[in-house]
Amino acid sequence: MRAGADLIVIGGGLHGLSAALQSARRGLRVVLLEGAFTGRHASGATAAGVRSLARAVEELPLSLEAQAQWEDMTALVGDDCGFHAVGQVQVAMDAEAKARIKARIARLKAAGMHHESWIDPDRLAELVPVMQPGALGAAYVALDGSADPHRTIRAFRAACLEADVEILENRPVTWLGREETHWTVVAGGTSHVAPTIVNAAGAWGRQIARLAGDLLNVGIKNSMMIVTERCEPCLGPVVSAQNRKLSFKQTADGTFLIGGGVQGRLRPDGDSASVDFGALSGAMSTTLALFPWVADLRLVRAWAGMEAATADLLPVIGPSARAPGLIHAFGFSGHGFQLVPSVGRVIADLAETGRTRTDLSAFDPGRLATNRKAA
């Protein structure tokens, strides 16, 4: 039995690491319990797009805060995490898509947010010369971009260690118990005690919530990605398309990453995901329509990553109503990478003072509560 921690973070993905780091920087003694190794799941499988473009308006305050943090990542973790503000474009391939994008940009402007702008086909061709002509234009955010996920994990982990976070790997949490003012957390044969715990268990966030007696209705997504062989650099911005399953970008080492939310399969054990090539193959049509030359590139690897997804695709961030001293930070529904620095700040606020200046009402765990009693 260990004593003396102020905060236990469950899950060593980027959200767990970021929450642990920023809490430790405020002087809290933090233990992080990771079931496998840091970055094993969504944070290692991610496309690592740093995108405010086309985000739900509820997430934008956190997203724009994160955008500024990504610009200066070295200040937070001592490394730029391979982030490049190469911009992101969301292409309109038909009139309906164009109308939707324009309406969204107008709504954002009316709400005082000017990060997105409409670009016409000529400007689009300048930005992305390797794309087939024919698109009707695109939404564009110049400050968006992408990062290197493994480098990001390494940097956050190293910063955590520097800030005296105790990172314990191969420690799956299997039991939680609350006694008056403290949680006892049993993980891989050891137990740990702290007044506050953070649930950053990603796809397993629902199970951790359940261990604490907080039943939440949250599903699982298994998004697939492929990476190609390396090529000469030729593509700047990250390209997506309105209403199509596409996310296409070139990494700093020259490979192309193709994703866009096509779903793989959950394995029967429920603990891992596998690639569904039939579905993946179908999703290549949008990529090949815009970038026909990609057909000749060799596919090096394909994978599926698991992450919790909610019905409204908004994350679960904030204190549990049913389990005092439990703070949730999961359910990022396939787009939580960009939010890592700002959500970590929010969790550190809550862990330190119990309050935060950020409006979390849209992310309230209570909206997903089910009425069934814990078994």
Added chain:
Amino acid sequence: MIFDTAIIGAGPAGMQAACDLRARELSVIVLDEQPAPGGQIWRGVERNCQPGSELAQRLGAEYRQGAGVARSFRACGADYRPLSRVWQIEETGPDATEQCWQVFVIREGQAEVVEARRVLLAIGAQERPVPFPGWTHPGVMTVGAAQIMLKSGGLLPEGPVWICGAGPLPLLYAHQLRKLGGQIAGFLDTAPRDTVRRGLPHLSGALRDWKSLAKGLAWQAGLRAAGLRRETGVRQLRAEGKDRLERIRWETPEGEKTAPAGVLLIHEGLVPSVHPTLSLQCEHTWSDAQQSLRPVLDAWGETTRRGLFVAGDAAGIDGARAALAKGTLAAVGIARSLDVLSEAKAKQARAAGDRALSKARATRPLLDTLYPAPEGKISDDVIVCRCEELTAGQIRAAAGRGSADPNRVKSETRAGMGPCQGRQCGYTVARLIAEAHDMPRAEVGFHNIRPPLKPVSVGELASLGKAKA
């Protein structure tokens, strides 16, 4: 159509299994990357063994035996698909009433899915990658690659070659090369010197197959008689040069030696091809004798996943004759599992197969002992992962930074994420992890294998959807 069995690999094991399954009137499809049957050992056997071929004479009797097997295979009625790359294998969901496997194939740029009730992996072995300083220089290649050139078009390496390594294959290749008029600069034997002491306990068992022993001794005697330079107890090999290989350097108990070199061929034994069974999450065990992983199989050649069988060197390195026996045994197992062979008949057939296999394996313990995998320390500056250009030092550092999990080291360093999917670096990385954590190699395991199992282009992937529509 749903085939009774899909066989992957048309080497000795795959061809034999196909013939045996067809003899029981089961429908069989055989998929293989190569343009013609034969696998590695009998590569190009049909072409090379045409009447009057000199190459066939020089390649030896064991090679020529393949022509007969290939002929029976061609005639057996299996649906044989050469030039077919298998890049993914899946099992239909557990909800399906009858078990079915889906084998994803690329042929002539088009992806398709082959369906079968059973799958037999007869995919053979690959050479054990052995990183040493300079192994990535142009001019350095493996004996296996040189032998492929020989069998595919009778090509000999240019200029005198150095052969370095241990095991039957370098000896055989040296023997073949000499007979074909190739020049050998010297043979560097990396096996430890105390041959007699190590080999003696296994000698009497090996004598059950005295013919193979005699052949091996004859190769060695032939090289000696030809006055070939031969060094034993070779360690710490280095390939040096500016843009390509110019010189090699090595140590023996007598001291350091060096020689100019244009071509260096290396070989340190074979390891089973386990990527498909690893990716299908079959259980594997570590063989100390062969320093490699192999799938766990029952007496019928079935893996821990029902309906998936393995035969030949993919099940453990035992050579071509054993591969034929394992092909027969797997065919018995498959027929039994498809209920076309009674339990009694199956047991009878198995007993005969087991006897043949045991005889074909007689020399194996001796060979495994004489030619152990190299164990010398890999120096920090040696490239281990060629795809991502990572050195042993970088991997050692990452291995020491956290748990002994190869997946962790992979995600931290990217070793194993490149086009070869760890075929080149996987064992070395695991060895460095074992070293860093001072634990037995057997306990380290292997990183997760991601699809595809073979190269696929994005266009070929997209063609799968069109094939289905």
